[in-house]
Structure formats: C-alpha cells, structure tokens
Amino acid sequence: MVDAVRSEVRVDVLDVDTFTDLYCTHIDAIFNYCLFRTGNRVVAEDLTSDTFERAWRARRRYRPERAAFSTWLHTIARRVTTDWQRRQRRRQVADLTERYPDGAPLPESQIEESESQQRLRQLVAGLNNQEQELIALKFGAGMTNRKIGQLLGKKESAVGSAIYRAMQKLRTVWSEDGPG
Amino acid sequence: MTDLNESIRDDDQLKQALLSLRQVPGPGLHQRVRAITQAPEARTRLALGAFLPLKLLPSNVSQRIAAPIVGLVIALVLTTFLVTSPVVRATLGEIEEAIGRVFLIVTDVMPDSSEATLIDEEQMTVEDARDLVPFQFSLPTYLPEGFAGTDIVGVSIPNEVVAEVVRAQWHDEDGNLLELCIHAHADIEPIQTIVGPDSLEVVQVNGSEAALVRGGWDNPSGEWRDQDETITVIWVLGDVQYSLLSHGDRLSIDELITVAETVR
Structure with a gap:
C-alpha cells in the first residue's frame, strides 16, 4: 500500500525539488492505477x-487548501485514463484480445504473469467502469476507502460497500469460468 | 510470478491475488517523468479573433495555424493554438483572467505566430465528428433567421500539442458569420483564450457565468480590433468549452446568448 502519511503531505510550492520528491512517492500508485484501468x-x-x-x-x-497532492494527482490520472478509454472505445479496439496493437510483443513483465494473473486482470477489465475504477484505486493505487471517497465525492461506507460488491462479482465470475 | 489457480476461495485470497497484479514501473518511466521538469514549458492557448473577413476556409486544408492570415478568417484563428516559450510569454505583458470556468489571457500584444504549431483539419458530418472526438458535444437548436449551415463541421486532428476542436459555421446572405468552436475542457488544465485589452465582460449562459469578448486579433497589424463587429461568448458546459462567435452587424449580444443557451 502507498505510504499514507507521505501521500497526505501538503505542498505550498511545486518547485522542481518538491515535484521530484512527490513523483518518487506517487509514481507507483499512479502507474498501477493506470495499469489496472488499461491492462497494458x-x-x-x-x-x-x-x-x-x-x-x-x-x-x-x-491549490493545497482544496486537496492533498495525491488527490489532485489522482484526479489528473483519472481524467487522462478516461480520455484514453474514450479514444479506445471510439476506435473500437477495446477488446481485450486487441490490446497489443500491430502485433507488438507483450512487455516482458506481463509475459511473466501467470495465466491466472492474466485471467484475473482480464476479469477486472471486464467489470463496469465504476467497479473497475474502485478496484484500480483500491488495489492498484493502494488507496484507503476514505481517500477514495474523498476523490470520488462519496461516503467511505459507500465506497467500502461498492468495493465489496465488485469483489463478489469477481469471485463469482472467477468461480463460474473456473481456472484451468 | 504467482500461480493463483484454485487459490481464490475467499475475500482475503482475492485481495492478495489483486495485489499480486501490481507491477513496478520500469526505469524508462522514471527517466521520462524526471525529464518533465527539464523540458521547456508549453502552454496550450487559443487566440481569439483576427479578421479581414470574409473568405471562408477551403475544406480539407492543412492549415498553418496562426501564420499570417491575410484574407483568412476569424474562423481560422478561432482554432488557433499557440505554443509559446516562457521567454515569449514574459514579453507579452499578459494578465490571466478566469470568468466562470473560462480561462483567458488579456494582453495588448498579439501572440507571436512564428512559434505556431500545425493543425490539420478535416471536414466531416456532425455524426462522424461525434464518433471521432473524445467528448460529447451539442450544437445550437436555434439559429437566427437567415443563418444557414450544413451538416458538415471541421475537426482538427490532434497532435502531441493540440487536442480535438470541432468547428461549425453558419452564415447569412449578407456575409454575417456565426461560428461555434468546441473542445474538451479540464479545470486543472484549461486551454487559455488570448484576448485583447478592455474586451471582457461577464454574462450569463443558462445561469452560469460566461465570458463575453468584444473584438479579435487583426493579423497583419497585430492589433486588437473590430470590437463593434465581432462578439464572442465563451462558456463551459460539463467537460466541454464552447466559443460562439458572431461577426457582422446582424446579431446583438442578447441574440448571441439566446443561441448559446440552446446548446444543451
């Protein structure tokens, strides 16, 4: 999980040094959020x-008085990812089987994933947008339910319930399709 | 590598399985992000106006945006995006303004066109444009009497600097022009519209604050002109910014706002 204390650091001036510190803190979370959302x-x-x-x-x-840097950064990441997904939908290449255009080889680290991990990633990608978003924020970005609630403008309890339902859905689909 | 086969039996195992999907960003990504703060800064901006009307743009043209546009029209410059260096910006003596969710730069110096970027624009049907651009947009359901258009709009083809801009035009028999430019809006990273001095007013479009701009850039002279003939209302609806421009002597501000309010 992301270091919750560091992610809450308030920033008054985003100079180069501060930005570099912050990127080191948040790059894992942002990258994995995007990875969960795109599967690529x-x-x-x-x-x-x-x-x-x-x-x-x-x-x-x-504006640090409005939101923590992590919240602001995730707001941008969500927008960037949503824009990418819209473009993908427009181009009708959202099919999981076509996520690697032009026969490009799979990145090495993804090839190393087990079949089950790949399958689970595909099941996450098959969730509806809201469920996928919650799973990506929770397990990709490593955010707490409270932080997710702040980001999405929802109550912490509602976030917890929605994540629980999404996980039940994943478990159901996993069982129905059956591994191997 | 983790083998999850038959291992997801309860929520805890599912959580562990989901966490096992996390990966470590590669060194290449770290390098790219580190390089961001070293790169020259770019701002996406929209220069408003510019006339010597009223030749209309030919279709399917590859436009030299913000190049000297003698004879080209308001329409062209409405889709003008400039990327300027901090040095250039510093010479502009500009003031940033925000009206509602519209972000503007007020300056008495026309943006330097020498650093313009290239935008290709394609003509297509509204339906095709809706399929192409990554935002949902609306067109006015009301046009003043005499104004006519077609089902064809121009769509700028995005590059690494500029996103999609949809441009619709209507005109009447007297050469008066009504033009609507539409692009995605993000509060965190808004496109800034560059306008001349003493040109801004605050108006309301469907109860929300909007910017009313009088005039436009005259390209040969670099002056802000025609404040009586050109009015533009700019407003943001959801995640989309609209700029509705009237050039000519036909429409009053109230009529222009009436048209704007039918964009829903």
Missing part, C-alpha cells in the same frame, strides 16, 4: 508520464 503496461507507462507532465504544467493552479 506500455499504455500505463504512457498515461503515467502524461499524468505527471500535466501535473507539472498545471502546478501553478494546484
């Missing part, structure tokens, strides 16, 4: 880079 390591790296680039360009508009 290459795309996740692009979206992560895009997220930090946008954050850097928009740093003068960051």
Whole structure:
C-alpha cells in the first residue's frame, strides 16, 4: 500500500525539488492505477508520464487548501485514463484480445504473469467502469476507502460497500469460468 | 510470478491475488517523468479573433495555424493554438483572467505566430465528428433567421500539442458569420483564450457565468480590433468549452446568448 502519511503531505510550492520528491512517492500508485484501468503496461507507462507532465504544467493552479497532492494527482490520472478509454472505445479496439496493437510483443513483465494473473486482470477489465475504477484505486493505487471517497465525492461506507460488491462479482465470475 | 489457480476461495485470497497484479514501473518511466521538469514549458492557448473577413476556409486544408492570415478568417484563428516559450510569454505583458470556468489571457500584444504549431483539419458530418472526438458535444437548436449551415463541421486532428476542436459555421446572405468552436475542457488544465485589452465582460449562459469578448486579433497589424463587429461568448458546459462567435452587424449580444443557451 502507498505510504499514507507521505501521500497526505501538503505542498505550498511545486518547485522542481518538491515535484521530484512527490513523483518518487506517487509514481507507483499512479502507474498501477493506470495499469489496472488499461491492462497494458506500455499504455500505463504512457498515461503515467502524461499524468505527471500535466501535473507539472498545471502546478501553478494546484491549490493545497482544496486537496492533498495525491488527490489532485489522482484526479489528473483519472481524467487522462478516461480520455484514453474514450479514444479506445471510439476506435473500437477495446477488446481485450486487441490490446497489443500491430502485433507488438507483450512487455516482458506481463509475459511473466501467470495465466491466472492474466485471467484475473482480464476479469477486472471486464467489470463496469465504476467497479473497475474502485478496484484500480483500491488495489492498484493502494488507496484507503476514505481517500477514495474523498476523490470520488462519496461516503467511505459507500465506497467500502461498492468495493465489496465488485469483489463478489469477481469471485463469482472467477468461480463460474473456473481456472484451468 | 504467482500461480493463483484454485487459490481464490475467499475475500482475503482475492485481495492478495489483486495485489499480486501490481507491477513496478520500469526505469524508462522514471527517466521520462524526471525529464518533465527539464523540458521547456508549453502552454496550450487559443487566440481569439483576427479578421479581414470574409473568405471562408477551403475544406480539407492543412492549415498553418496562426501564420499570417491575410484574407483568412476569424474562423481560422478561432482554432488557433499557440505554443509559446516562457521567454515569449514574459514579453507579452499578459494578465490571466478566469470568468466562470473560462480561462483567458488579456494582453495588448498579439501572440507571436512564428512559434505556431500545425493543425490539420478535416471536414466531416456532425455524426462522424461525434464518433471521432473524445467528448460529447451539442450544437445550437436555434439559429437566427437567415443563418444557414450544413451538416458538415471541421475537426482538427490532434497532435502531441493540440487536442480535438470541432468547428461549425453558419452564415447569412449578407456575409454575417456565426461560428461555434468546441473542445474538451479540464479545470486543472484549461486551454487559455488570448484576448485583447478592455474586451471582457461577464454574462450569463443558462445561469452560469460566461465570458463575453468584444473584438479579435487583426493579423497583419497585430492589433486588437473590430470590437463593434465581432462578439464572442465563451462558456463551459460539463467537460466541454464552447466559443460562439458572431461577426457582422446582424446579431446583438442578447441574440448571441439566446443561441448559446440552446446548446444543451
């Protein structure tokens, strides 16, 4: 899980040094959030880079009194990922079997995933958008239910219930299809 | 590598299985992110106006955006995005303004077109545009009498700097122009519209604050002009920003806002 204390650090001035410290703290969470949302390591790296680039360009508009840096960063990551998904849908390449365009080889680290892990990743990708978002924030970004609630404007208890339902759905589909 | 076969029997095991999907970002990503703070800064901006009307743009043109546009029209510059370096920005003597969710830069110096970027624009049906662009947009359901258009809109083809912009035009027999430019809006990273001095007013579009801009950039002279003939209302609806421009002597501000309010 992400270091909850460090992620709550309030930032007054986003200079280069501060930004570098913050990127070191948050890059894992943002990358894995994008990975859970896209199922593609290459795309996740692009979206992560895009997220930090946008954050850097928009740093003068960051208002620490409104939100923690992590919340602000995740807001950008969500927007970047949503934009990517919209484009994918428009181009009708959302099918999981076509996630690696032009026969590009799978990134090495994904090839090393077991079949079961790949299957679970596909099941996550098959959840509806809201469920996928919650799973990505919880297990990809490693956020607490409270932080997710702050980010999405929902009560912590509602977030917990929704994550529970999404997990039940995953377990059901996992059992129905049956491994191996 | 973790083998999950038959291991997901309860919620705890599912949690562990989900956590096992996390990966470590590669060194290449770290390098890319580190490089962000070293790169020259770019701002996406929209220069508003510019005339010597009223030749309409030819279709399917590859446009040199913000290049000297003698004879080209308001429409072209409405879709003008400039990327300027911090050095250039510093020379502009500009002031940033926010009206509602519209972000503007007020300056008395026309943006330097020498650093313009290229945008290709394609003409297509509204239906095709809706399929192409990554945002949902609406067009006005009411047009003032005499204004006519087609089902064809221009869509800028995005590159690494500029996102999609949809541009619809209507005109009347007297050459008066009504144009609507539409693009995605993000509060955290808004496109900034560059306008001249003493050109801004606050108006309401469907109860929300909107920017009313009088005038536009005259490209040959670099001056802000035609404040009586060109009015633009800019507003944000959801995640989309609309700029509705009227050039000519036909429409009053109230009429322009009436058209804007039918974009829902």
